[in-house]
Amino acid sequence: MARPRTFDEADVIARARKAFADTGFAGTSLDTLLEATGLARQSLYNAFGGKKELFMRAFLSDAAEAVEAVESIRHGEDSPIGRIRSQLVKVAVEQGSAQAAPSLFTKAAVELSARDAEVASTVEAAFESMSRHYAACIAEAQAAGEIEAYADADALGTFFCAVIEGMSTLGGSGVARATLLDIGFTSMAAIPITDLGREHLGTGDGDWS
Amino acid sequence: MARPRTFDEADVIARARKAFADTGFAGTSLDTLLEATGLARQSLYNAFGGKKELFMRAFLSDAAEAVEAVESIRHGEDSPIGRIRSQLVKVAVEQGSAQAAPSLFTKAAVELSARDAEVASTVEAAFESMSRHYAACIAEAQAAGEIEAYADADALGTFFCAVIEGMSTLGGSGVARATLLDIGFTSMAAIPITDLGREHLGTGDGDWS
DNA sequence: GTCATCATGGACCAGCCGGTCACGAACCCG
């Protein structure tokens, strides 16, 4: 009944996400956005509503993906404690690359949380979700006898959220990958690992040049 | 020989720091800046050179202060390990207040490090300074027998940088003070503390409601 | 084939952006 869109909404959001992640909300103009997404002024306007709305779509999408990335820690072939280490290594490698920038999630949290209630509540909810995923993984490791029973799984969960957020910020400022990996491995010392857990982890480091 | 200024340069920078910390570089207009600092357009221009220059002054000042705050960890009446804990508690309390925003240092690091070389190098240098201060304090604690000799002081130093940066980001997004304190205390579990060290720390938590 | 419907692209807008100019006021030194 009507002319169909010539663009893929999800694709546009992905491109917008990249643009906003590069230069932040205030630092990204509509023109830049149009060039990055390839669509025309009016198309953006009646498909999304405006700059702010498109930003929120991109931001929510990024936040969901960030939580999902942590959620994957719950499944996998590795032992629970090995999956935690893998996650830390993954973040260090991603954020430690030469031209790595903080994710839109982190960038929006720092830029807008203080002034935009929706951003703030989304960020807080995402952090809580991530914490719970980490905590659940730690609890699983406890059940498997890899971590001492006296460990506080919830506290360790939020702790790893903070560590990863810190690694992301440091990495975005040019701190080397090897340093980030050190931070990740050092943070694992906060976990009271049992002998069994140490056995499951193996020697530890591979080749991460 | 000439008309003296009616404003205090340091005071202007302090106000500008607050304004930039609130809304970021791109998000703070010259008009906002003029209102915040109280000076006239031209005064700002011929005293500092422009928006970017004033921002750099504010940013460098904030970075220096941030390093200085960590540097204070080297001196104090407390035992070395106690001073580390105090620092973590201090950050948690500051960043955990209801209307806390990330410092200009953190905000600039996230917003501009990827695009501005001077910001990036300043941030990196500041992180390295902070790391060294933490590492030195840990080494001191090792010398005092509070921390096991096998601990890697350098790795722990950068680790605490990451933790504090993470706490700052989380706090700015509305995470509760108690949660931040938990993160701080949990992070200390990464330090292999000796019995003597534990003794010096005492029971641990006071009243931080 | 016709027509209602929606996407598109260009023109256009008021307002704000950071920055500049010209001029009068304030000051210290001689």
Added chain:
DNA sequence: CGGGTTCGTGACCGGCTGGTCCATGATGAC
């Protein structure tokens, strides 16, 4: 007390901001 130099104030600039209007084009249901 006058001269030279700096400072503060207002008006002003071109350009860009996010947002809107409207004519045109493409589409598919009937």
